Amino acid sequence: MSGGHTHQLYVEHETLVHRLPPQCKLIAVLTFVIAVVSTPRSAVWPYAVYAGALAAVAVLARIPAPLILRRMVVEVPFVVFALLLPVISRGPRVDVLGVSMSESGLAAAGILLAKGTLGVVASILLAATTRPRDLLLGLQHLRMPQLLVQIMTFMFRYVEVVLAEMGRMRVARESRGFRARNLGQLRVLAHSAGALFIRCFERGERVHLAMLSRGYSGRLPTLDGAQARSTDWAVAACLPAAAVLASAAAWFAVGR
Amino acid sequence: MSSPPSLVVEGLAFAYPDGHQALYGVDLTVGRGERVAVLGPNGAGKTTLVLHLNGILTGGRGRVEVAGLPVAKTNLAEIRRRVGIVFQDPDDQLFMPTVREDVAFGPANLGLRGPELADRIEEALALVGMAGYADRPPHHLSYGQRRRVAVATVLAMRPEILVLDEPSSNLDPASRRELADILLALPVTILMVTHDLPYALQLCPRAVILDDGVIVRDAPTYDLLCDDATMAAHRLELPFGFDPRTVARPTG
Structure with a gap:
């Protein structure tokens, strides 16, 4: 960061x-x-x-x-x-x-x-x-579909949040003595990936809730589009x- | 009273689709300019109640009115302007690339554009002491600053009532006090859901206890916190070393 x-x-x-x-x-x-x-x-x-x-x-x-x-x-x-x-x-x-x-x-x-x-x-x-x-x-000026622009906007906003979450999960794993040494431990990493996916999904739901609470109706308002x-x-x-x-x-x- | 109360909740009951009943008939009236704390243990239905206030959850029994306007499908836009909910995790609330765009999101959805919109943004950020941060991306702010911007995002809609979900969670003591100063200076009605009892005492003259889906007590916060029997009955505990009786009894 x-x-x-x-x-x-x-x-x-x-x-x-x-x-x-x-x-x-x-x-x-x-x-x-x-x-x-x-x-x-x-x-x-x-x-x-x-x-x-x-x-x-x-x-x-x-x-x-x-x-x-x-x-x-x-x-x-x-x-x-x-x-x-x-x-x-x-x-x-x-x-x-x-x-x-x-x-x-x-x-x-x-x-x-x-x-x-x-x-x-x-x-x-x-x-x-x-x-x-x-x-x-x-x-957006080039008429890229709204939905794609919105998805990219959120990706840009949340990539660091997700990376930080991933980092915390890694620290938590390693604090309990885990080290990825061989393929047998792939299972643990797969579980972590699954957990991360669910957390992101739930965050997505909460964000959507917050958007609805402020009157979201399908379009992101844009500002100062020169x-x-x-x-x-x-x-x-x-x-x-x-x-x-x-x-x-x-x-x-x-x-x- | 000339103007209707900011919030009227009457007989509100709600069960989730999986059958779990969260609210069993909640009655709550909040007058204009009041600051009320909603206390209660985890799983008492606090979040469910909050989501009813702006019509995210509907379909149960009872009714909710915001400044005289009933929460109904036909006037959701106006209800969501009047009820400003600040969610617990500012990363959920701040979803736009810059602070300015995030604060603009609500008022722009209301149809504001141009200089009028810019004024709203400036006004809201000034109210929370974040005027110089409009062009920052939210992830470059401290947690306390993000929480304050989250408050600004709903203030920009000039709400009738500000609803805060755990406003002091994860804040360091200095950010906590800064937020309290800001909230105390705001000229709006406040409903604050919290586990932070000293914070409730500092900010809200009145408190209600929500437990098992009903409001079980409604009293001045000071009296509630001093009522050991009620506190124990609803799993409410003061932090170690904090005794409300040693704090000056709030006036008004």
């Missing part, structure tokens, strides 16, 4: 990127990712353009590179999978550092890694420059525009 005003992923700054309305940033990141993913297989140079565009955003938003690198850890399981590709793929083989690898697998792994990494970095930048609360407001101006959209469009142009140019080059 962070002690300050904000959420862990958010990096407090007053920059152009931070100030953009969340809905613009959401659409920009989505478009950017789609453009990256649809890059033709043979093209390599567009990735430099994508990376450059993201770097420019990071500099504008004053998000330091080490911070981005640290958060890229979430990508690790994906990287492991990508690294397996050249080993298990078929086709002509090449020797890399003495290990025989599939040529097509190597290329596929490289492209997969590049696309994945760009998507992850784009999301990291979005999370670092937008408060979770604002992301929800943005989704309308995006056309200049905001234009500024936000810079990132995906660069990516779309690069991707389209690559397709054009392939087509000839």
Whole structure:
């Protein structure tokens, strides 16, 4: 739990990127990712353009590179999978550092890694420059169904409450000498998970009661949903525009 | 009296769908501006009574009126504005991402918007001494602060009667006193369900004992706490070392 005003992923700054309305940033990141993913297989140079565009955003938003690198850890399981590709793929083989690898697998792994990494970095930048609360407001502006927005709102509000509850249960278990050493003790953990589920369910009922008591009728009232101006959209469009142009140019080059 | 009492409960009986009868005919009248404590052992029906006051539970016998308006399906919205319930766990009550939105939830459901809504939020937070915290997420507040914000969330609806379920539970002594100061300064009728007898004595001139689904005693809190036989009969015990007779008898 962070002690300050904000959420862990958010990096407090007053920059152009931070100030953009969340809905613009959401659409920009989505478009950017789609453009990256649809890059033709043979093209390599567009990735430099994508990376450059993201770097420019990071500099504008004053998000330091080490911070981005640290958060890229979430990508690790994906990287492991990508690294397996050249080993298990078929086709002509090449020797890399003495290990025989599939040529097509190597290329596929490289492209997969590049696309994945760009998507992850784009999301990291979005999370670092937008408060979770604002992301929800943005989704609401984009006509995301009310029910889904409400579910995410509650998830955001209660994730720390549930984590704290889980922590207390762990302390209670360990205070009575429990340590998860082998699979045989999975039963205890399963019971804990079940108990946690029931507690959450009961809390859900109590919250619903509290909501009804204050006149809840199916809609969460929203506040200060800032309308995006056309200049905001234009500024936000810079990132995906660069990516779309690069991707389209690559397709054009392939087509000839 | 010119204005009707804040709360009238008459012959209220209720059994849960599983057959468990929780209330056997509760009669209780609370005048405007009164502060009344509801005492009683666990399982006496206190929570069941509270949930009847704003129509969450209905369908039993008897009737409930809030400032002259009967609790009925057709006027639930207005009843829920008039009856502000502060639940025991502030994490249940504060479900929105920021304090401001949470305090806004009730009045916004009543249809308030814009500057009028902003005024309500400011007013309610000022009443509980939390004016500077509007943009904080609730989970970054201390437990005592969350309890105070929970009170603000219902004050923002300008209720006729404030119903508090165990307001002093889990509070450290300083937060407990701060909350007492705030509650004493509020210009509303208060019904307070509690096990904290010294707190009841400090805040509420009048107390009722609910046991086995009926109101068994209704008297000045001071007299009740000094009546050892009644206290023992209903499993009510004062904390060690606390003797109400050594406390100055409350006036008024």
